[in-house]
Amino acid sequence: MRALPTEAEQFLRKLSAALAGLPSADRDDIVAEIRSHLAERAARGEADLVAPFGPPEAYAASFLQERALAGALARGSSWALGRALASGARRAGGWYAVLVLAILHLYGIGLVAMAALKPLFPANVGMFVGDGKFGLGAHFGPEAEYKYSGTREVLGWWAIPIFLVAGALILHAANWALRHLARRRLVQLRSGLWA
Amino acid sequence: MHDIEQEALAWRSQLRKGTLELAVLLLLRRGRRYGLQLVDELNASGFGVAEGSIYPLLSRMRAERKVETEWVDPGAGHARKYYRLSKRGEESCAAMLDAWRGFKSAFERIAGGTDARASNRG
Numbered sequence: 001m002r003a004l005p006t007e008a009e010q011f012l013r014k015l016s017a018a019l020a021g022l023p024s025a026d027r028d029d030i031v032a033e034i035r036s037h038l039a040e041r042a043a044r045g046e047a048d049l050v051a052p053f054g055p056p057e058a059y060a061a062s063f064l065q066e067r068a069l070a071g072a073l074a075r076g077s078s079w080a081l082g083r084a085l086a087s088g089a090r091r092a093g094g095w096y097a098v099l100v101l102a103i104l105h106l107y108g109i110g111l112v113a114m115a116a117l118k119p120l121f122p123a124n125v126g127m128f129v130g131d132g133k134f135g136l137g138a139h140f141g142p143e144a145e146y147k148y149s150g151t152r153e154v155l156g157w158w159a160i161p162i163f164l165v166a167g168a169l170i171l172h173a174a175n176w177a178l179r180h181l182a183r184r185r186l187v188q189l190r191s192g193l194w195a
Numbered sequence: 196m197h198d199i200e201q202e203a204l205a206w207r208s209q210l211r212k213g214t215l216e217l218a219v220l221l222l223l224r225r226g227r228r229y230g231l232q233l234v235d236e237l238n239a240s241g242f243g244v245a246e247g248s249i250y251p252l253l254s255r256m257r258a259e260r261k262v263e264t265e266w267v268d269p270g271a272g273h274a275r276k277y278y279r280l281s282k283r284g285e286e287s288c289a290a291m292l293d294a295w296r297g298f299k300s301a302f303e304r305i306a307g308g309t310d311a312r313a314s315n316r317g
Contacts, residue, residue: 030254032266032276037231037250039273052246062251071258 004049008038011050018060022067030063069186073179078105081178085185097181104174111167114138115160126153211243215252217295218242220280220288223262229275253278261287 003009012031019027038049053059068087072080082105086098117138118125124144128135131150139148155162215237222228222236230249237244256262261284268274280288 026254029276030250032274033230033250036229036273036275040231040275043272054247059247059251062248063254066251066255067258070255074259 004035004038004042008042008049011053011056012038014056015060018057019063021064066186066189069182069189073182073186076179078175078178081182085178085182094181094185098178101174101178101181104170104177108167108169108171108174110137111163111170115163115167118157118159118163122157123153126155126159128152129154212248214295215242215244215248216256217288217291219249219252219256220261220284220291223278223280224285224288227265227277227279229277233278256284259283 004012012035015034016027016031019030022030034053041049065084065087068080068084072084082098082102086095114125114137121138121140124140125138126136128139128148128151130152133148133151135148135151139145153159218237219233222233228236230253233253234244234246234249237249253262257264257278260281262278263281265277265279266274267277
């Protein structure tokens with residue numbers, strides 16, 4: 001590999017450092033590609049190789065956010081999507097939307113977990129009604145015992161399908177909303193509205 | 196006058212940003228290309244592209260599995276990273292081209308109507 005001018009080597013070093021958020025194979029691949037680009041320009045006898053790229057930190061940022069969003073959309077993982085959206089949120093509104101959707105996800109997971117707990121603790125899981133009180137979920141310990149005294153679990157074994165379906169619906173809706181947000185953000189990014 | 200030129204320039208840059216992906220897909224449909232080659236072709240065609248903006252785009256297209264990559268050493272002292280269109284990239288290219296053509300003809304109907312009125316008046 002032919003050596004590049006000092007200025008170009010320095011740019012590549014800073015770029016690599018700023019791309020630290022990526023898996024190292026991807027980072028090395030990007031840096032190698034820019035190196036090849038600069039080497040070919042240098043071989044053509046061109047000067048001022050790195051100026052068109054702007055500051056290395058800003059250039060690295062243009063790789064990171066789009067990639068995180070697009071990759072998460074392709075993989076379909078809610079966790080990756082939420083992280084990419086939250087880290088890229090530039091307004092409080094965007095951040096709150098992700099927070100609300102994260103809480104919804106937890107609710108959905110909680111409902112599914114309760115369906116799984118019902119066969120193990122039939123008396124502690126379900127919907128509790130009576131004595132002017134109402135409770136939904138799993139209740140353990142003396143405090144809950146006192147709080148729900150006089151109530152009766154009314155769902156019985158129906159609790160399992162009801163919690164499963166409700167949990168799945170909530171998870172599905174939250175995931176749909178997350179993907180919708182991510183797609184909208186990508187469109188904004190690509191059309192340069194936020195650039 | 197200066198402001199209007201500035202505005203038109205900014206608008207052109209927005210148009211480029213919005214259509215760069217389609218332009219790259221179309222070039223790759225003709226065969227594999229490496230980054231600088233794409234930059235050169237885009238500039239030669241008059242499309243005009245900022246040198247660095249191609250790589251984040253290509254990186255994202257790869258994450259979306261629209262392109263596949265391959266390092267090739269032509270013995271020029273540096274290896275080149277070539278991009279080729281995947282099946283998914285071809286489909287994406289066809290869909291975007293459709294959308295672009297629909298948009299373009301709609302726009303030309305509007306622009307044509309404006310021209311006709313202007314010449315009627317004149």
